[in-house]
Amino acid sequence: MANQISGSQTSLREANMAMLFDAITKYGAMTQVELAEATGLSTATVSILVRRLVDDGLFTTTDTIRSGRRATLVSIARKMGIGVGLHIGRNHLSICITDFSQKILAYHDRPLPYGHKPDSTLIEALRLIHETVESIAASIDEIVAVMISLATPIDWKHQQIGVRGILRDWDDTDIIAYFKKSFQCPIFLDNDANTAAIAESKQGVxxxxxNFLYVQAGDGIGASLFINGALYRGSMGLAGEIGHIQVDPFGDICACGNRGCLDTVVNEQRLTSVLSFTHGSITLDDLIRKAQDGDPGCRRVISDAAVRVGTVIAQTCISMDPQCIIIGGDLSKSGDAFLEPLRQSIQRLLFPNAVAPIKIMSSTMPDTNVTLGAALAAIELASNQPPVSAQ
Known part of the structure; x- marks a missing residue:
């Protein structure tokens, strides 16, 4: 009985410590009173836990002033320097900051309008970096590298957008030059599926x-190939662009200039337009939410998309022979409405009598893996560790 009580107390203490970490990661450095308000814990409990975490080298404290009174500001301890991961998505902007222990120090995001323009978006991105670094009581000089992740093919070798026309208005924008004006550290560009796969390889499933294939399924389809523990980019960094495999030779013209690419049949506009007569004007988020709630029309649209995606994934697996397939992106959040027909579509086209069938798994962090992976890649590229890619 005594052991059971001790175990329960330990579990409760660990859960409370996790709440403190989550609060500081989300909101930045906080006073102990603010931590108590954010977590619902008593100030006495917060004080005891903070003292223990400081002794363990996980938190640091500094004196500050709040409302004219002295207070103790609590932040997550940093090791050596910080890496910044920035994800510029089609309708949102997010940032993750990690240190050399791969600990998440902060994660913030904010919405962007559809069709956002480079000038205003880069200004907002720069502001978000400064605000987030300040929120963890760090300085810009501590940044060792910045990795910017974009939803478009990236020419890794030349660090520029690799296929024109996909991310409209961004083709001639020198993103790296813009950030180099503000930061005295290396700046990198990568594709969102690649950085998501990096996060999955280091802290995910x-x-x-x-050896695994990561698939980013949402407003368009992308993929990333991990081979022998390293991200395989190909000669120019364009490996894994399965969204531009042709699925309909007489289909629509794709943004890349070819006809009938997978991206022309699995994208937000195409998926939601099918439902315009019965559901009116909806977004991809609306479609996914309604599918989760059991709407039969939305589930059918998502199921049909899964079959298309599964067919291309199976073709890729025949060539790559991965141990597993990891599914991320917004469509993965549809649950079985997407994942079950996807599995059936893949398995129908793979070797039926394979001794070791390929595992198909969902990402446990589809909302954050792109940005987290960018931050982890920034840290690794800035260190003396082996590079995150294999040519």
Whole structure:
């Protein structure tokens, strides 16, 4: 009985410590009173836990002033320097900051309008970086590298957008030059599926699989190939662009200039337009939410998309022979409405008598893996560790 009580107390203490970490990661450095308000814990409990975490080297404290009174500001301890991961999505902007222990120090995001323009978006991105760094009581000089992740093919070798026309208005924008004006550290560009796969390999469901295929399924489809524990980019960094595999030779013209690419049939506009007569004007988020709630029309649209995507994934797996397939992106949040027909579509086209069938798994962090992976890649590229890619 005594052991059970001790175990319960330990579990409760660990859960409370996790609440403190989550609050500081989300809101930045906070006083102990603010931590108590954010977590619902008593100030006495917060004080005891903070003292223990400081002794363990996980938190740091500094004196500050709040409302004219002295207070203790609590922040997550940093090791050596910080890496910044920035994700410029089609309708949102997010940032993740990690240190050399791969600990998440902060994660913030904010919405962007559809069709956002480079000038205003880059200004907002720069502001978000400064605000987030300040929120963890760090300085800009501590940044060792910045990785910017974009929803478009990236020419890794030349660090520029690799296929023109996909991310409209951004083709001639020198993103790296813009950030180099503000930061005295290396700046990198990468594709969103690649940085998501990096996060999965280091802290996600891919951690035990040196060979896996990651698929980013949402407003368009992208993929990333991990081979022998390293991200495979190909000669120019364009490996994994399965959204531009042709699925209909007489289909619509794709933004890349080819006809009938997978991206022309699995994208927000195409998926939601099918429902315009019965559901009116809806977004991809609306479609996914309604599918989760059991709407039969939305579930059918998502199921049909899954079959298309599964067919291309199976073709890729025949060539790559991965241990597992990891599914991320917004469509993965539809649950079985997307994942079950996807599995059936893939398995129908793979070797039926394979001794070791390919595992198909969902990402446990589809909302954050792109940005987290960018931050982890920034840290790794800035260190003396082996590079995150294999040519």
């Amino acid at each position: 891919g951690i035990d699989f040196p």
